[in-house]
Amino acid sequence: MSTPLIEVRHLKKYFGHSTRPVRAVDDVSFAIQPGETLGLVGESGSGKSTIGRTVLRLIERTEGQVLYRGDDLASLSAERMRKMRSKLQIIFQDPYASLNPKMRISAILDEALATHGLHPGHAARAKRIAELLETVGLRAEHASRFPHEFSGGQRQRIGVARALAVEPEFIVADEPLSALDVSIQSQVINLLADLRERLSLTMLFISHDLDVVEYLCDRVVVLYLGKVMEVASTTELFARPLHPYTQALLAASPKPDPLIATVHVPLKGDIPSPIAPPSGCVFRTRCPHAIDACAQAVPTLDEVATGHQVACIRKELFMMKVAA
């Protein structure tokens, strides 16, 4: 395998008081190959967004490493990190909150270009801005408008244009579709898929929508309470989910077809507090298969097939079931 574009090693992000911190991300490791789209799924509080922001150093990590082409981003000086940011971009969830309402679209895009000294000169900038708007399916004359003049889907396209302005290699897409209506969602999904191919982008795609993840991602990391439960290629994960949490997550998301009977694995209760996570496996308090041993030690993430890793001490049980 080639050198990963992004490699996350034993990443931890704790918030708040040092004696009783909120363990938002607790020892997470994964790698993203160039050109790959990695999906990060999990429910609220699983640490998805915190990982996305920590990877880009929008917030500083507590422990662990984030390597970009083998270099640890955290060790870079502020000055070098700022230069590096043109390679690393983010698309935010809420297209209403992530565009400055007082700036015209041209100014929003120009700021990104100016920060990195790209396309110097007024005419060159204007040309690049027009080109960017066309890339995301808007028109050049939209540059003189303000964010409030656009619909949600169009604003998300502007968010995409801003991320692309500096010609990044890697994009964190943090729930870029969840604020959009279904009919607009599919337009933006197609746009992201097209751009990824045309510009050979590498993506970390954060989402709670499993159908979208299945459609867009090559591999998936399933998170629960700041820890990785399972990693597999998308096809493998959806065909052969081995972790009880992944199984429950897949079963809980209703398929848009009344003829497909839903196999309910209702999980009891709520996600526990990340201030006092359960001992051993963090999922055991809601797991229908938990036994006493689950409380004893944190399960390791073991490879069970090529590229398929599971953190569960009872995984053999599910592997047999799937094989049968």
Next chain:
Amino acid sequence: MSALPRLVVQNLSTSFPTEDGLVRSVADVSFAIAPGKTTALVGESGSGKSVTSLTLMRLLPKTANAQVSGSAEFGTRAGRRVDLLQLPDEAMRQLRGNELAMIFQEPMTSLNPVFTVGEQIAESVRLHKKLDRSAALAHAKRMLDLVEIPASAQRLHEYPHQLSGGMRQRVMIALAMACDPTLLIADEPTTALDVTIQAQILVLMRRLQAETGMSILFITHNLGVVAHHADDVAVMYAGRVVERAPVRPLFATPQHPYTQGLLACLPGKAHAAGLPRPKRLFAIRGQVSSPLAPPPGCAFEPRCDQAVAVCTQAMPPLVTIADARQARCVLRSAA
């Protein structure tokens, strides 16, 4: 139980005067809900789903100066048929929170932060069932048990901020169920929740419906939820019902181009049908027209791939095209 529908809505229209002109949020909407059944109202933002429910509950703010027409015939427990839109305020107040209940999308903003959940549930039974304080609190505890809240005796005295999102939505349901309603309007009740919690709440609503025989008007944009939890579906677009059908035929053979597009653009649809994932997703082009400048003919015409010349001339009527199926499209002829 009578064979008459619990609720029959006919030609419901709600318009709001604004500085820029009259906005018709809901236009000519008709549907019915049978006793013990669930009708889903499906549509995207701005399609008029929530305005429909607020109009039926008469909860639109007075300051909105809503202009409402049409009728909403409701069968009361006493066996009378009343028009919800014509009832005097006092009579409406006796139905609302009693026979007619509602749960909202955001459980945090719809619970009062300065009262314990027990007091909030007790309030409605004290009002409608004339119970005294201690009897009402005992009833509130039973309601918390009904919605499977653990340690209900303790939770009764907690405030909304002490509960998780899923627990708050359970409290909202307990509140709605307190007076044993015959019609529950659920406006996006699981949209703010995670999928595993959504599954719990949907199972709970099903169980309560089976036990009490209440009817549910389920308002949602989530077609996956509709597929598994509705009996009948009304699809709304730009304030109008564009298609009505029982749930299975709707998903099997959608008739209106908008319904067809909505189902085709779901990324999970191909997988659910066992097909390989398509290279590109189907996308409905463009976006909903402004309600201030609706297109002259069919509201969906500017985005419709099947549009023909006549579509721009007049809004097509909702016609019956087969048994229990209706569509508002010139390409679908009457049965």
